[in-house]
Amino acid sequence: TYVVTDNCIRCKYTDCVEVCPVDCFYEGENMLVIHPDECIDCGVCEPECPAEAIKPDTEPGLESWIKLNGDYAKTWPNLTTRRDPLPEAKEFDGVTDKLKDHFS
Ligand code: SF4
Ligand code: F3S
Secondary structure: OEEEOHHHOOOOOOHHHHHOOOOOEEEOOOOEEEOOOOOOOOOOOHHHOOOOOEEEOOOOOOHHHHHHHHHHHOOOOEOOOOOOOOOOHHHHOOOOOHHHHHOO
């Protein structure tokens, strides 16, 4: 499966939802997550994210993101159409360690 990681936070460009063939993105206030049981591992969303926030879960060091995506995908609502990015998206793109300070 693929997972959404730190750089989505406070950017939320949503280009990813437009290309996902199974509509498995779920929306929180500041980021999206991927439902691990619904993702078919096609990989098309990965290059579409302007923030390069989507990674295959086979990459090392993603354990906390795998858990976060799985947990929030159960409670957040499904998002299937693109929205405008968050107003602060440019400012936050590339800021490191956003989970700690900017995830709410
Ligand atoms: Fe959707 Fe494919 Fe991305 Fe999984 S890898 S979230 S199925 S676009
Ligand atoms: Fe987030 Fe990238 Fe999608 S910033 S909303 S994972 S296009």
